[in-house]
Amino acid sequence: GQQVMQIPQYQHVQEGEDFTTYCNSSTTLSNIQWYKQRPGGHPVFLIQLVKSGEVKKQKRLTFQFGEAKKNSSLHITATQTTDVGTYFCAGTPYSGGGADGLTFGKGTHLIIQP
Amino acid sequence: DTEVTQTPKHLVMGMTNKKSLKCEQHMGHRAMYWYKQKAKKPPELMFVYSYEKLSINESVPSRFSPECPNSSLLNLHLHALQPEDSALYLCASSLYRTTLDQPQHFGDGTRLSIL
Numbered sequence: 001g002q003q004v005m006q007i008p009q010y011q012h013v014q015e016g017e018d019f020t021t022y023c024n025s026s027t028t029l030s031n032i033q034w035y036k037q038r039p040g041g042h043p044v045f046l047i048q049l050v051k052s053g054e055v056k057k058q059k060r061l062t063f064q065f066g067e068a069k070k071n072s073s074l075h076i077t078a079t080q081t082t083d084v085g086t087y088f089c090a091g092t093p094y095s096g097g098g099a100d101g102l103t104f105g106k107g108t109h110l111i112i113q114p
Numbered sequence: 115d116t117e118v119t120q121t122p123k124h125l126v127m128g129m130t131n132k133k134s135l136k137c138e139q140h141m142g143h144r145a146m147y148w149y150k151q152k153a154k155k156p157p158e159l160m161f162v163y164s165y166e167k168l169s170i171n172e173s174v175p176s177r178f179s180p181e182c183p184n185s186s187l188l189n190l191h192l193h194a195l196q197p198e199d200s201a202l203y204l205c206a207s208s209l210y211r212t213t214l215d216q217p218q219h220f221g222d223g224t225r226l227s228i229l
């Protein structure tokens with residue numbers, strides 16, 4: 001079945017430093033979604049990427065979808081303490097569309113030192 | 115605040131008990147999901163319902179029994195659980211579109227402990 005690999009597992013940064021997490025799928029994805037989960041919280045949807053080579057920005061967050069639609073990245077510029085949490089990429093193991101459950105990457109736990 | 119409501123927030127039960135987890139959404143979503151999440155791990159898909167019909171069962175043991183009474187409600191019935199079933203159980207919902215997967219809205223989860 002589909003596997004979604006995500007690195008690094010943990011990332012310690014000083015506040016103000018940049019952060020990047022990478023996601024790689026064993027199969028071509030119809031689309032990829034990114035979620036953030038704060039400690040003790042639930043996953044919250046951040047963004048969805050659909051097109052090959054797509055780049056989307058949300059303030060200090062930049063999301064990319066690879067040309068082959070098998071990898072993706074999330075980059076945060078100048079991290080703040082509010083960025084603490086676990087960032088998951090997620091793809092669908094089926095054809096896309098309808099109601100397909102998500103296959104989550106293992107997540108990257110972002111720890112920020114003030 | 116989440117638009118997907120899960121009850122109870124915490125549940126402690128013995129291995130012989132029967133209990134149910136409940137999930138409710140009023141966003142008009144026609145796809146609903148159950149996930150299981152262990153500490154420091156990603157959510158793992160258990161079940162998918164679309165238009166109140168079970169569409170995906172990810173080989174979940176029969177001691178977990180899902181039910182979708184109507185388009186707003188999703189239940190997970192628990193019976194004879196094992197200690198390794200202790201986890202956070204997340205419910206999610208999404209719009210149903212045949213052309214593209216839709217973002218999922220998660221509830222706060224039920225933290226389940228099996229004694």
